[in-house]
Amino acid sequence: MSAYQSAVPGYRLGDPSLPQSPVSLAELDLLKQTLLFTEEDTYYLRKAGDVLVPQTDAILDVWYGFVGSHPHLLHYFTNKADATPNMDYLGRVRARFGQWIKDTTDADYGQSWLNYQHELGVRHTRAGKNKTDNVASVEHIHLRYLIAFIVPISATIEPFLNKADASPDEARKMHAAWTKAVVLQVILWSHPYIKPGDF
Amino acid sequence: MSAYQSAVPGYRLGDPSLPQSPVSLAELDLLKQTLLFTEEDTYYLRKAGDVLVPQTDAILDVWYGFVGSHPHLLHYFTNKADATPNMDYLGRVRARFGQWIKDTTDADYGQSWLNYQHELGVRHTRAGKNKTDNVASVEHIHLRYLIAFIVPISATIEPFLNKADASPDEARKMHAAWTKAVVLQVILWSHPYIKPGDF
Ligand code: HEM
């Protein structure tokens, strides 16, 4: 079964009908250089995957707990009509978020991956939000919080990595690789938010 | 002597004639919550300042070495006419960058500080770049690299913090506070790049 026929509704990594990313592979390579992303990081991301994937549900509980306890964040999962949380939406996005943990540790940084990054960015904006799940939620997630999320998405993963059968030095390297991978994705996801030519 | 009469040419923190930031103090507070920035971070930033400020020149050597060894980054300091590095420009920005290390560890996150953050963002874009130093360099720094710089600006500071007379736990907390402070500033600096309403 190929990825785009995945059991996770709305998941499209590898779907050949996705439009091409506006970012080229050559630009991606310069980005990786800028954020000090090397082969060693790819290696430690794979190792991080071995540790994190079995803990996916516990990780998602932490992240959803964080979002749920901050009204200004939960807002983005609420129904536009009455501002109540849309539980169905939260649940469907959670499944894709779980898949994303695996994908982040597995990424091959190829053209398909790049195309899907753009789609993930679009899904956070008024151009794509709510469409995948056909919900009537608020229209747009502000970029400032996407960039800010680098911190909690990095910090909260550390205790899960420390549970690994790894030396402190290895845990540190897995964590650094994870953080770089998150920063890289936030950058790619920011593209649809930026004025033409300014990205 | 007030800050805006500083000896560093072009430095304007505290200048009352700066326009008001488009980001409000209430929005800033929500951003701080989102990136887990607390009073403890303010405390450890001050401590980091004690350690980092005396090492300013050595830190700038590392950062300038990083930029200088990557043509795609050095590009932003080159003359538009012939693509050669503008040494004068590099030198003047370096003085403000040194001041910024101190300011980052000292920040009071008040209205003046917020106004200057917006100005610093604008100075990285086609709306403000080159004006402070009256140079004929390339017009615009792409936002993707501003976000990417979170990683090197965070990672390269770690060894300088470890030189402190501090426990590993304290060094870790200073480093976390530093990283949050950098992410927060990159967010604020991104504002002029973003489509209206999307920030
Ligand atoms: C580092 C930053 C972030 C990461 C890594 C991240 C990750 C993800 C992932 C993996 C998905 C599922 C994408 C898919 O397969 O369709 C998603 C969707 C979503 N995220 Fe984020 N996210 C980030 C920031 C935020 C923020 C700040 C919010 C606001 C609370 C948010 C709210 C949402 C919502 C509402 C969706 C569903 C969008 C839709 O309608 O398709 N995300 N996010």
Ligand code: HEM
């Ligand atoms: C975390 C990201 C960054 C930080 C914290 C940072 C910090 C600074 C600071 C403190 C200044 C001096 C501002 C002033 O007082 O006028 C500055 C200006 C400048 N930076 Fe950045 N910077 C970042 C990203 C970048 C990137 C990616 C580049 C590209 C190589 C770059 C190139 C420049 C240039 C060319 C100037 C001079 C702008 C002007 O003409 O006024 N910066 N930066």
